[in-house]
Amino acid sequence: MSKNLRLKAARAERDMTQQALAEAAGVSRQTINAIEKGEYNPTIRLCLTICHALGKTLDELFWEEKEQ
Amino acid sequence: MSKNLRLKAARAERDMTQQALAEAAGVSRQTINAIEKGEYNPTIRLCLTICHALGKTLDELFWEEKEQ
DNA sequence: ACAGAATGTCAAGTATATTTTACAAAATAT
DNA sequence: ATATTTTGTAAAATATACTTGACATTCTGT
Numbered sequence: 001m002s003k004n005l006r007l008k009a010a011r012a013e014r015d016m017t018q019q020a021l022a023e024a025a026g027v028s029r030q031t032i033n034a035i036e037k038g039e040y041n042p043t044i045r046l047c048l049t050i051c052h053a054l055g056k057t058l059d060e061l062f063w064e065e066k067e068q
Numbered sequence: 069m070s071k072n073l074r075l076k077a078a079r080a081e082r083d084m085t086q087q088a089l090a091e092a093a094g095v096s097r098q099t100i101n102a103i104e105k106g107e108y109n110p111t112i113r114l115c116l117t118i119c120h121a122l123g124k125t126l127d128e129l130f131w132e133e134k135e136q
Numbered sequence: 137a138c139a140g141a142a143t144g145t146c147a148a149g150t151a152t153a154t155t156t157t158a159c160a161a162a163a164t165a166t
Numbered sequence: 167a168t169a170t171t172t173t174g175t176a177a178a179a180t181a182t183a184c185t186t187g188a189c190a191t192t193c194t195g196t
Contacts, residue, residue: 017172028155033174040153043109043183044130052134058126062112066120085142096185101144108183111153 003038006061010054024053071106074129078122092121 011021018036022029027046035042035050042050047062054061079089086104090097095114103110103118110118115130122129 019172029173030156030175031154034154037174039175041111041113043111043153044115045109046153047112048130048132058131062116063126064116087142097143098145098186099184102184105144107145111183114183 004036004061007050007054008036010056010061014054016054021050021053025049072104072129075118075122076104078124078129082122084122089118089121093117 011018016024018032019029022032025032025046026049031042031046032050034040044058047058051058051061079086084092086100087097090100093100093114094117099110099114100118102108112126115126119126119129
């Protein structure tokens with residue numbers, strides 16, 4: 001998995017820290033950090049919560065074309 | 069969580085059984101069944117694989133408006 | 137009515153997402 | 167320069183996604 005720079009950018013756009021987004025989403029800061037770093041694979045429900053918190057859609061933040 | 073009828077419909081549109089989609093996505097049939105029944109909360113990576121297999125986007129199959 | 141395929145469901149196990157605590161590095165402001 | 171905030175990272179524990187196997191039910195065709 002590669003870094004999620006779209007998430008980082010959307011967060012910046014709203015001037016939210018990882019901490020603030022974590023609180024808005026009800027998860028730990030490390031979870032947000034790990035998602036941005038591409039270190040794992042959140043559940044769709046968490047993705048949806050993050051999208052709602054940032055005013056973005058799944059496709060905007062999490063879509064990836066089939067690789068290869 | 070509520071049933072994912074969009075997933076069921078997209079699968080029907082492609083004339084794929086749960087078994088066939090499970091194989092295409094590399095998971096068990098029960099996992100596909102549980103997702104359609106709304107019994108759980110797949111990872112984003114699995115959602116992406118399912119989308120690719122069915123030729124749909126995340127927003128088409130998994131988007132939900134904020135409830136409440 | 138019957139056979140076979142597809143779907144629904146359950147229980148026990150395994151893999152992995154997420155938490156907590158803690159500290160180090162980097163960025164930002166004073 | 168130095169204090170403060172923000173971000174990166176790690177290890178151990180916990181919650182939960184997902185598997186396997188098995189059986190019951192519903193659907194589809196003949």
